[in-house]
Amino acid sequence: MQTNPSRSIFEQFILPSWVQDRALSANLRISNYVVNAVAVRPELERVFRVTHSDLFSLRSDQTHSNKVFCTPFLAFAPALSSVADWRSFIEGGIPTITMERLQASLPADLSIVERLALEHTNRSYITALYDMLNMSVLAAPLIGISNELAAYLRSVPQHEMDVAISERLVPLFHWRFADEMFWLETHAGRLTRELIAHFLMESSPMRTDKLPHSEPWGKFRLENFVRDALFEAFLYFGCRAKSVSSLFNTSLEVARDAYRRIHGRSSPSGQPPSSLTWFIETPPRRVQSTFQMWLFRSAIAREVSTPESFVAAIDINRTFFADDCKVPPERSMHLARSMAMSEELAVWPCRKCGTPYLASNSSDKIELLHSFTCPCCNGTLTATRGGNRRRK
Structure with a gap:
């Protein structure tokens, strides 16, 4: 972790309130962009791993959206999940399979406004990532990546990332909670902090x-x-x-x-x-x-x-x-x-x-x-739900 001598040692291991505010801002800004983007381009639902109806419904429900967005955790995980993927994106070398898939996923007829909106949202997302990477020892679980990837991203100067964002237009984020049960619980009005904690652990590469x-x-x-x-x-x-x-x-x-x-x-x-x-x-x-x-x-x-x-x-x-x-x-x-x-x-x-x-x-x-079955899968976290759990 990069330290700041103006902060006390105690505070070096506590996430500052301004970083939490950046996470909230990123969650709201990115979710707003995704809702608008997939409304115009439904094919982007596969890219961002969330449907317009699901995300719009969540944003319209203040109680549940506060539980998801108003936490220190980013609700969107990096679309590039390995060091090799990020190195390919930043250095512009031979693209990895993930890079090729992301580049191919974007419609060829994106307008200048759509391209600028995606680039701007990418920058907002990367800014939030860098804030967490440099201010918290728990950046990896907060972002949804491994410690190995967090160490690599921390070593990359932000100006190099900015250049890469300008030169290579790919979506750098997607919805973090891929489990369909997240949306079933949300639409049923049963989303709790414990369920969100479960889905954060379930989706994390760190076990x-x-x-x-x-x-x-x-x-x-x-x-x-x-x-x-x-x-x-x-x-x-x-x-x-x-x-x-x-x-x-x-x-x-x-x-x-x-x-x-x-x-x-x-x-x-x-x-x-x-x-x-x-x-x-x-x-x-x-x-x-x-x-x-x-x-x-x-x-x-x-x-x-x-x-x-x-x-x-x-x-x-x-x-x-x-x-x-x-x-x-x-x-x-x-x-x-x-x-x-x-x-x-x-x-x-x-x-x-x-x-x-x-x-x-x-x-x-x-x-x-x-x-052994966890409380989410055996239905004990929500009394009205049975133990059967449909999965993708």
């Missing part, structure tokens, strides 16, 4: 079960000023003073004073969380806990330290779920710490959609790998 685990928590090798900043970050997000003082080897009084200074109230008391099955007792908890582990391990894969990865993950998780959050920060910390040392919870891919989820692997309850 939770394939991502590296964190090292054991504690005895972090951090410089003093980095440790102090992260110590305050944990308290800022609501982790209890007792847990944070133990984690960072700081006196309990110092932690309590810092918590009171940050929140204006005393840190909660009581026993720390101990149960791991708690995270999978209800479908919303399972989805939200899995979503957070997906983000956390995505940051770990960037070779970011354990506490920094946790801060980045909980920041996005808190912003995404907002008032619907079912997993408090203290329990989130317990989950991340425990999964580094315990095998009581495993991560199994759903046998229907393939999305990896937290599953019980304890002696009290074992969820078998080959028969």
